[in-house]
Amino acid sequence: MKRIILIALLLISGFGWSQVLLINEIDPDSPSTDTAEFIELKSQSPNFSTDGYILVFFNGSSSGGDKSYMVIDLNGYTTDINGLLVVGSTGVSPFPQLLIAQNVIQNGADAVGIYQASINDFPEGTLATQTNLIDALVYDTNDSDDTGLMALLGQTEQYNDNGTNANPKSIQRYVDAMDNITFAAATPTPRRENDGSGIVINPITISVAQSQYGEDAMFDITFTIETAPTSDLNFNISLDNYGFNTSDFTGNTSLTFSNGQNSVTTTITLVDDTFDEGDEVAKIRFLDLVEPIVASNDYVEVRIVDNDFTVAPFGTPVNPTTGIVQSTQPDGYYDSTNGLADVALRQALQDIIADPTIVRAQTYADILAILNEADQNPANSNQVWLLYTEQGRAKLDVQTGSNNTDKWNREHTFPRSLGGFFDIEEDEVADGIDVYWETKADSLRHGNSDAHALRAADATENSTRNNQHYGEYNGPTGTLGSFKGDVARSVLYMEIRYNGLSVVNGFPNVSGQMGDLATLLDWHRNDPPDDFEMNRNNIVYNWQKNRNPFIDQPLMVEYIWGTNVGDVWMQSLGTAENELGEVLVYPNPTNGRIFISQLNTAADVEVYSIEGKLLKHFNAIEDYIDLDVASGIYLLNITTGNKTTIKKVIVN
Structure with a gap:
């Protein structure tokens, strides 16, 4: 020049x-x-x-x-x-x-x-x-x-x-x-000279009819070249991606555009094995294109839905069971709370669930692994259960970019903006269960990644909830409200776990405060813990070495916020003295008639709506009752003497 x-x-x-x-x-x-x-x-x-x-x-x-x-x-x-x-x-x-x-x-x-x-x-x-x-x-x-x-x-x-x-x-x-x-x-011209000069490239496009197939399906991949070659053009492709490899399919991956041919197709047959590998993603990509032949698109993903998922022995939150999953709390875990009341009870509970010599904090990135396990859909092990929308969604559909349609992400039940939580650069690294931070009651930052207060949720619905208090936000219309007791116990846990947080009446605009306490107490009473929630408590305990006490001891809520504030707490109050044993209610779901078994004597049964409204009262029941209510979800308060239990029933 x-x-x-x-x-x-x-x-x-x-x-x-x-x-x-x-x-x-x-x-x-x-x-x-x-x-x-x-x-x-x-x-x-x-x-x-x-x-x-x-x-x-x-x-x-x-x-x-x-x-x-x-x-x-x-x-x-x-x-x-x-x-x-x-x-x-x-x-x-x-x-x-x-x-x-x-x-x-x-x-x-x-x-x-x-x-x-x-x-x-x-x-x-x-x-x-x-x-x-x-x-x-x-x-x-x-x-x-x-x-x-x-x-x-x-x-x-x-x-x-x-x-x-x-x-x-x-x-x-x-x-x-x-x-x-x-x-x-x-008009954009990627990989082409802006003025149209230079060597002309010839892109090949990958096309698939669907983005998802079952494990036993066949599908075609079509390759289309912009300008037909003047001599045979050979190329190779791969579908491998992490666990998905050549053992999972058959089909030709070495292809040829014949002289003058614009397209070529290969048929892929998926192997229907008997292994529960979870849903996988085949990634179609070119291996050996030589310029001026280039890829028009590449790394085209196809979801392979595994039909070998497992089903848990317990129900989903909309078809709940109780008594199947047992708490894995260590012997004597809550013994230090016995005989205490009010402020002393709160402090003893915090000393357990925020013990800096035992309790661990994981990174915000680790939460995805925890939720994949803790929020696994009991009806399909390849899915997570979504909190508010009450449905399963493939674990692979976690939100990773700006698109949140049909994705799930991490929902803070106690919103970050209300709690004052934040993350740091190290939070972006998923370093596993054996790498953790020490944490204590004053470690408010760790509330950002406390799995007891994070749930898998539909990403769009998560945005709809935003940072609203519960009571302002009551969930999507048309759902059964199966999340209400869960989020109540989650938020109440946060007040005890971290200094600087409180749950109050109304809808405050004060950092560290969240409402509405009256709503949350109502939700807790009318949606008691079930097996899904207990299983979740066990899994989070395995990671964090602390538990949500209000799942293990739901009656304790009344002694801290409810009708028994100031009374002396004893663990026995939350179990044998006030609760019935293994009372069974079946069939569930039901068409209207339900049977109640393992009663030692006649029982009174109150039927409540999911919102907590008393609908019916049956006296001296020994065998069965006909509910005679519309389709929906109901709560049965079964009482014999001074013992009681609450069962959730779905009426078809």
């Missing part, structure tokens, strides 16, 4: 080909869900190694302060036959050479820079700098200019994406015949 041209380039853009690697195109907002955002780099020569270079993204918002929010290491990558390297998510077509998650490139006013440096040189929150800077671009999506960010990066212009959902655009670099460099917004 002649010196006069190089000088012109430097004057116009600030960076020239002497830096060998440039920002060629960026699409930070395409479409509004950001599933196809990308950045494209260009090297002066094709097949250029980007070892030693990094991409640094800067947040130009007032809260971002022109500091870095993401760094991408370019070590191990090379540009293609046109000198292009696309960094983007799986929604970009043709497929990027370097994959990143969706919706991580901010829309602007922001910036991105190429540095000849190490990722260790740019910890999160590093102020934009020109040190070791190779090229930079300040951009926006119809935002005001960030003059401070431009000055920090030595730029004189900010470029506007200016796209819409109907007409997505990217910011593209152009060089005219005089080697003048300009930028303009135009």
Whole structure:
């Protein structure tokens, strides 16, 4: 390149080909869900190694302060036959050479820079700098200019994406015949020269009719090439992904486009084995495409639903059972609470469940593993049970990106914004059951990852609940309310476990306070613990080495918040003295008639709605009763003498 041209380039853009690697195109907002955002780099020569270079993204918002929010290491990558390297998510077509998650490139006013440096040189929150800077671009999506960010990066212009959902655009670099460099917004062209020049690539698209198949199914994978080859084109694919491999299917994975042929299909037959492996995901990907043949899409996922799931011996929360799952509390676990009342009882209970020499805190990332076990759907071991929507959902459908449709995520029963919880960088690492933090009653931060107060929930419904107090939020319409006692005991546990939290009447707007206490007490009384909740308590105890006492000893709630405040607590009050033994109510669900067995004498039976309204009262029952109520879920309060038990019944 002649010196006069190089000088012109430097004057116009600030960076020239002497830096060998440039920002060629960026699409930070395409479409509004950001599933196809990308950045494209260009090297002066094709097949250029980007070892030693990094991409640094800067947040130009007032809260971002022109500091870095993401760094991408370019070590191990090379540009293609046109000198292009696309960094983007799986929604970009043709497929990027370097994959990143969706919706991580901010829309602007922001910036991105190429540095000849190490990722260790740019910890999160590093102020934009020109040190070791190779090229930079300040951009926006119809935002005001960030003059401070431009000055920090030595730029004189900010470029506007200016796209819409109907007409997505990217910011593209152009060089005219005089080697003048300009930028303009135009239809995105990932992996293709912006001006249409260069070697023409030929993408292949992977197509599958469905995204989910049963374990015993057959399905076709069709491959379509943009331009039919003029000679036979051979390529290989793989479906392997973690536990899913060639033992799980049969079918041809070595394929050929014949001369002049635009498509080829292979049929995959899934192996119906007898192993409960859980649902798996086949990931269809190309193994050996040679440029200019490239992937239009890649890593196409197909859910394989395992038909060998197991069913627990106990019921779901909407078809509950009791007495099957026994508490795994150690002998004498609650003995120190005997003979105490009021504040002393609270303190003794906290000393048990917040004992810093025993109790453990796990990371927020570990919660996903805990929920997969603790909230497993009793009717299908490949699913979690969703708290508010009262349904099972595949464990694989956990939310990992911005899309929350038909996904599940972690719901704080005591919302973070009300409790003042927060996480730290180490919380992003799932390091397993044997790695943990010491924790105590003052460790309020650990409330963020306390599994007793986290549940699997439909992601959309979780957003609907947001940070509402219970009583403000009463669950989706049309559900049975099977979650109500569970969340009540969960929230009450949090008040005892952590200093700084309290449950009060009403709907307070005070940090650390949550309501409504009266509602939660009502929910606790009318939806007593069942086997699902006891099993959950046992599993969380295995991880955290503490229990929710109000599942093991539900009557204790009355001695701390309810009708027995100030009375002396004895563990026997929560068991034999006040509760009936193994009374059985069947069939359940029922069409109306229920039988009550293992009564030693006649019993009185009160029938309540799930909201706690008394509907009917039967005296001196010895065998069965006809409920004569509409379809729904009901609570039976069965009393003999001074002993009582509550059973949940579903009427079809």
